[in-house]
Amino acid sequence: MTEDVLAAGRAFLDREGRLVERRLAAVLFDGDDPAGVVDAVRAYRNGDGGFGHGLEPDKRCPASLPIDVECALDVLLAAASGRPGWFGRPDRAELVADACAWLGSVAAPDGAVPLAFPVMETYPRADHWTDWTYVPGLNPTAGLAGRLHRIGVSHAWLDRATAWTWAKLESGVDEDAHTLLEVAQFLAYAPDRDRAAATGVHLGDWLAKAAYFRADPADPAYGVTPLHLAPAPDSPWRGLFGDAVIEGHLDRLARDQQADGGWAITWQPPGQASTLEYRGVETLRALRTLRAYGRI
Incomplete structure (x- = not known):
């Protein structure tokens, strides 16, 4: 039942x-x-404004990492669903603003950020969390920018990250499904809706060729499924x-x-x-x- x-x-x-x-x-x-969710997320926050302490559980590093910032934003966005103006409360706005400032402090000059940093190597982590995660890329830069645009943030780092993401997307995309999930987040909420629509028409084709995209529900392998991209009937990418x-x-x-x-x-x-x-x-x-x- x-x-x-x-x-x-x-x-x-x-x-x-x-x-x-x-x-x-x-x-x-x-x-x-939902104030209780804010309190729970705050426990993963560091003094530098980032998030760590294994909020993404595959690594136990306490230091701030971009992937943990992304996880914090996901939890806060879920708690905010159906509550207009929820992020306008000072305690929530401060968390987001400080996270943006931290991202800006660790980003490359062009605004791109990596998933992680070598500091995690002294702590337990899953085997796939290796040095490939130290390279700035669309994963997670595009996804972080998309989430922050969804919240309605204005920040100098977000402007740089958005410009970098557009340039990266328009130079050609050959990425795995995890990265395309981040790209989908960006295209769903980037302020330039005409540009997003023009780029978004390619997402289905990119997914069809992407490693780790699990199109067949009978496939037992690990992967990103259509439900990751469209977790609800009103999701922006349900039409794919x-x-x-x-x-x-x-x-x-x-x-x-x-x-x-x-x-x-x-x-x-x-x-x-x-x-x-x-x-x-x-x-x-x-x-x-x-x-x-x-x-x-």
């Missing part, structure tokens, strides 16, 4: 999930005050995928719920705690998507 899916998923989060996912689930499913494709992936997502109520992951985090933390992240994502499409 659909009620059982939700109840089992919530029970998994209550039992195994981090505070930040539990607080966000309470906002999304129970109507709790036919109804049969979306329904097939929703069927697969529902079937993938484990006996303990959570969803599994298809990669190896650095430890048991990280594994449970990422399972909590994925469980909340699955529940949100299934609810958005009326499956629960």
Whole structure:
């Protein structure tokens, strides 16, 4: 029963999930005050204005990293959904402004940022978090810029990052699906809507050729699926995928719920705690998507 899916998923989060996912689930499913989510996110904030401490659970580095800033913005955006002006509150505006200032302080002169820095090498991390993550690129620069435009931020670093992203996109795109997910975020919310529309017509073709794009719901391999790009029926990129494709992936997502109520992951985090933390992240994502499409 659909009620059982939700109840089992919530029970998994209550039992195994981090505070930040539990607080966000309470906002999304129970109507709790989202101020609690801000408090939970703030625990991952550093004095420099960035975020770290394994907010993205695949590395346990306490130092600020761009990927952790991205994760913080995702949590805050989820809590803000349906609440116009939510980011205008001083405590939330300060978090975002300080994060922009930190990004500007670590960016290349052109505005691009990498996912991580070598400081993480002295801490436990998943095998795939290696030196490729130290190279500034569309992942995460485009995605960070898109999220900040969605919030409605004005900042000098964001201006530089936006200009760099446009130049990068218009010089030709040959990227994997993770990067295209970041590009999709940028194109959905960049202020120049005509330019975004003209570039966005190519996204489907780019995805079809991209490594790690899992178009077939029967494929058990790790990858980015259409539901990552269109997690709700009103998502900006829902039109890229036919109804049969979306329904097939929703069927697969529902079937993938484990006996303990959570969803599994298809990669190896650095430890048991990280594994449970990422399972909590994925469980909340699955529940949100299934609810958005009326499956629960």
